[in-house]
Amino acid sequence: MIERSFTTIENQWITLKDGTRLAARIWMPDGADSDPVPAVFEFLPYRKRDGTSSRDESTYPVFAAAGIAGVRVDIRGSGESGGIIDGEYTELELANACELIAWIAAQPWSNGSVGMMGISWGGFNCLQVAALKPPALKAVISIASTVDRYNDDIHYKNGCHLSAQLSWAATMLAYQSRSPDPAIFGEDWREMWLRRLKQEPFFMEEWLQHQRRDDFWRHGSICEDFDSFDIPALVIAGWADGYRNTPLLAVEGLGEKAKALVGPWIHKYPHLAWPKPRADFHSEAIAWWNHWLRKEDNGAEAMPSVRAYILDAIKPATRRDFDPGFWIAKQSWQQPDFQCFYVEQFGTLMEGMPIPHAPEHPVYMRSPLDTGTASGEWFTLKPDAELAIDQRLDDAGSLTFQSAPLAEDHDYLGRPVLTLALRCDAETANLCARLVDIHPDGTATRVSFGLLNLAHRDSNATPEPMSNGERTTVNLTLDACGYRFRKGHRIRLSLSTAYWPMVLPPPEDPGLTIDIASIGLGLPILGPHELIDVKQPDNPDPLPKYIEHAPGSTKRQVVRDLSAGLTRYEIQEDTGLFEHPGTGLSTRQLREETWSITPDDPLSMSGISTWICDMQRPGWFVRTVATSSIACTAKDWIIGASVIAYEGETEIFRKIFEEKRIARDLM
Template sequence: MSDRSFTTIENQWITLKDRTRLAARIWMPDGAEQNPVPAVFEFLPYRKRDGTSPRDESTYPVFAAAGIAGVRVDIRGSGESDGVIDGEYTERELADACELIAWIAAQPWSNGSVGMMGISWGGFNSLQVAALRPPALKAVISIASTVDRYNDDIHYKNGCHLSAQLSWAATMLGYQSRPPDPALVGERWKEMWLERLAGEPFFMEEWLAHQRRDDFWRHGSISEDFSSVEIPTLVIAGWADGYRNTPLMAVEGLGEKAKALIGPWVHKYPHFAWPKPRADFHGEAIAWWNKWLRGEDNGIDKLPQARAYILDAVRPAPRRDSDPGFWIARDVWTPPHMQCFYVEQFGRLTEGMPIPHAPEHPVYVRSPLDTGTASGEYFTLKPDAEMAIDQRLDDAGSLVFDTMPLADDCDYLGRPVLTLRLRPRAAHANLCGRLVDVHPDGTATRVAFGVVNLSHRDGNADPKPLIPGETVSIRLVLDACGYRFRKGHRIRLSLSTAYWPMILPPPEDEGMDIDIASLGLGLPVLGDHRRITVEAPANPDPLPRYIEHAAAATKRQIVRDLSANRTDYRIHEETGLYEHPKTGLSTRQLREEVWSISPDDPLSMTGVSTWTCDMHRPGWFVRTVARARIACTATDWIVSAVVTAFEDDVQIFEKIFAEKKIARDLM
């Protein structure tokens, strides 16, 4: 890496063909107009001025010092950009991205080669834009993203309704209801703010209108046609995050064009993520850009196709600073060999295949509907109770099968597969399968899990209703994992009919009869590999320090009211109040969320998510409060929301999304 001087352009207006003005923050290597440079583009609704500024300031100055311009743009209706957001990854958003790439490539300081990068939303649209093939886009780095918007995002998972869908709808209401910074847009700030408040949608209504994997979800899912992506793609994720499947799916789908890196991390960039060890994202990204945007022969194209951190007998804990394990490489990724297990006659999980035509051995299971409180968040931002905790809480309400203590260490990498036959006792049912590491002292670590709405047993596009009492065959592919089960530990398979609050309950709760004689579990053997070193970042504390006015706080509680037969899962997340030392802008966000259910009544389920967002400078204060709610009947989801805005503690706006019933589609 060089140490080139650079200039930060705090706000650059980019006017699109339709006259919409988008706001960009640019880190420009000095002398670029004389000696043009490549550029890396990131396109998000998360506000460059305050929302993503810490992580932007940890990365783009490093790129600029290496002679690579960084262009961070707020999408329509966010930050200082004009307009109103119209949804996730819409045709308009992707068209804007393509237009911006062309604008970047045409600038006198650009060498005409653009890379696109991002985590989460920015990782999603990087892949989606790559599939549109804008000519100047030469390479992508996608972190914590998806190739399948239906099955590997925060909406649905194999037909099950994720609670994260409401959480994220409330989050976006809170994020998008904030105004632009008057210091950048001037007197227009309030007019722009009121336009956003009046026009922003409640995303939940649209998402619930598409409960099957239809064209709405196929749009933007590059798994529909992997061949549409023709440029080199580095895909990164963490085992502690909800997007852990994407790197291996991308490699399988894109072939030699893709490289996969999977660490132990939550939903963060790998140079400041937890649990450690971290990875030198900056060094690798700069080499990636120099190869594909400059043509530098630096060997980065010779990376192994898949690199992964194999977790080694991890123990769940209230907070995990680091996870034991080791890095491995597979130079060419091929589908793993599956080690098979079955349940023998005494209920022991045993290596081997289920006995063909064995007599049926049905076991009835009906989990308490609050089974799942040890599941953690779908996507995790901190290495605390957002991650799955000790699974003994959930195993108590599950059907469990253990191996004998292992005679040797067993290493796995890939997606476990569960097969079985069952007879539902109602027309609607969910099934959750979990792979668990049982330590000698009984501590239980979740290694992988999968869920299925049984109406979606043969696919998500055209679900089929269950017939109570009729035997159905299930093949459930669990999420990917990289894990070592230690000698003396036991491998556990846990099966439950509930996994709340991660997935919402079906309208009926009659349980099912599982034929354990038919049960087969395939675990993906690590196979041929080599141990490698993944360099740690040189800077162990890369995020900038802002001025703290109030500390962050987090709390997660499970409250079981035994008299009322009610369980609440409560979340309190406060970012603290922090001031940017250069802009003088102070911001704070507070999330309060409560999920509630009676353990024997699926129709008692409710969820409420509230976001309070504050922004202020001396003499200027604004606050927005966004609240979203979901409940259900046997036939409908019931959703509502309200957004309220305050200026100097005076309410200036309120928008009510009135209670709306949306028919449950085989859920």
């Protein structure tokens, strides 16, 4: 393929029908006015000028050289775009996206066919926009996204309250409070910045108003109506990320309209993700776009339904640069068969089904509330201690059952399922189940996990309190995995009533009585498959190089104050100070986040997250300090936030969000 030259348009103003002016960065193949080209559109609140510039510059020039225009637009109220953001994936956001797609298709350089792409927020909204069927949108590529906003995002999981909800609310407060770049916006930049600071929302307040799976979460969840979704979707995720369920769920729901690719990766694009091996995302995407946007007969529509990397007995580490494994393909995806396990009377995990009507074998379990410090982050941006570490730390506070050493390799792909009967003496409790690979040396690798707020055992929309002490059977589906348990390894099932700080505790800590005779564990057998190669990128270092003025750093630690009986989980991150060589803009972000809990008091839980965001050029410096917090009582969540802005050394703005008490709803 002959590479085309292209031009980068650093900023293109696009005015919406309501008068709001949005900022776009465009990579335009030369000659497109006389030879129109397709376009790929990405719509994010993460600031094209600095926040995503590095990864944008690793991909859109490659697309443009292949004759595909790239259009990267900042959502209203972010970067240089006017207006104020009004939440996540709102009707206004999606309507704006549809309007922008129509604008792109109507340009003289466009062939009228538009694709939409993104990771995380952009992966979410491209699926949601596709469900609205704007005429010019012909295909999407969705990375690290969800089809179910309630159960597979940073807010809740089967009714359990994820701490990532505070972390992400703090992140968005920090991002939205940052200044537009005067070099683009002009002399009115300060007025625009102050208006944004005054009006930006604190997202967590809205999220906590919807603790059940109501219409707020059904909006934008394409699983609500898979049948009406008819735009081809390439859905990509990584086993090391929180969004690992989406590719298989998309294929199950959308059938031939979706193709799934799952690698070993964290929350990054496949061509620059860790752990390796990476995938050549650029060639994958260009083939996808050329088929659906140019009608090129290249076989993209006939690729296997599922391609997945099967992790091969990986070990946790302080940094995972490469995960051993192998790539497989399934031409068509069907629900897997399950290998069934039960727990015999002495606690050994045995292959087979639980014995029907076996005498109850009750075991009481009440995990210390700081069980879970080996869990890592729910969604991961670095292949270090953000990933789950050796599970022996958490297994010490868990009820565990393990198999004898395996006589042969066991290969799995899909979502494990767990059934058990239990009793609870409170309205609710949290149950965490982990599937763990025990290596011959005792190292414990988390393969999959699942969470359940027991009040949500039958419904996330209409939860019901547990009946005091009554025997109840629950079913829990764990997260998807692709994994080989090696011969000589053991399979362990670990159960706990706490998974902190990933999951915030319920108001009471009653413990659970588990009937181990009732435990049934089903592991999804890999089944028929083809061994394949997935091409790795030719460029092993695809990100552009920026000028380093100060290095970045990260630190994550658990501090147990034995005298006070207090556990703290502390995070410090510094992106370093880096200057874009083309724009002269230098940026730096520092994050400090601390969670604390007394291991026997669920109401002692608290979390606070502070972001310091700097932007500068010679003679110009601005800073915002954004802080978000959460604590609780037995009846309420207590949240607070503040934003302080500086121009040079002068404080020019301060806003303290009124402390809010939001009633806890069975959590």
